[in-house]
Amino acid sequence: MSMFGQYARLAPAELERAIQDPDWAWDFVEEHLAAVPGDGTPVAGGRLHSTGKMWHALEYLLKLRGVEVNVVHGEEELPGADDWGYGPPRAISPEQVQAAARAMAAITPEGLVEGVAPAELADAGIYPYSGSDPEGRLDDAALAYQDLQAFFQTTARLRQGLLVWIA
Template identity: 40%
Template sequence: MSMIGEYFRVTVAELERSMEDPDWAFDYIDEIRDVEEEAEPSPAMARHFSTYQTWHLLDFLLKRSGFPVDVIHGEEVFEKADDWGYGPPRYLTTDRVRFGAEALSGLTYDQLLDEVDPAELNTAEVYPLIWEDQASLEWARDWFAGLTEYFKAAAREGHAVIIWLD
């Protein structure tokens, strides 16, 4: 079983409804996710996005760089939600999404990898523990680009983002 980083962008009204009725949100997200899996929209067009198993590497790299927004786990917890996989979902407000998108836009994957040694990742037990050499760090490059594109689109649309590990 894998741990997958999941994202879903919502309007302010959808976020408010989701906080009051997380079961509605779970079903709504599942419905949209099924439709998008067939259509395969780009991260800029998608409501649902996933960093798959790269979430922990990206989290490690972003924290190491002093990134100002928790775009990997979210910052606010859904108080009324049950476990959606590995804990309850979290979210970023529209303001935090905008701030995160701006910060992501000013950062490259090469900057994140600057002076990173794969041994650091193994010592920190960064999931999924595949860090053999510098080439293994390239695995998340496209996911980081997609995450940046996704957040820029969410910010442009004035969306909040729901985040969870599944």
């Protein structure tokens, strides 16, 4: 079974409501998931985003580049939230989104993976590279980062926050 990094973009009042009422948050996400095409690909400009299997590699690479906001797992756990896959969702406040977007704007997709070999990720047990071809490439991680970077830029521009979870 694959694990996917998932994001839902919320206005500040919606994020506050999600923190106070995790069941409402799940209903919000389900409603937006229902609008996603049959292949599960989030709609461009939509409220949802997925990094697919690259979530763990992105976490490793973003920490390596000094991004302080936990872009992959979120910052604040939603109190009383159920497990949404591999644990409960976490929130990233609009202010934290702003900080993350600024940090990410300074890192190009090529710069994120520069000087890092797939073997390094495999040796560190980073999903999905662990157990993979050590001669592989990091193109998928760079592409996933490019899309995540754009999603964070949009979220920051709209002064919104995020719910983050691994499913």
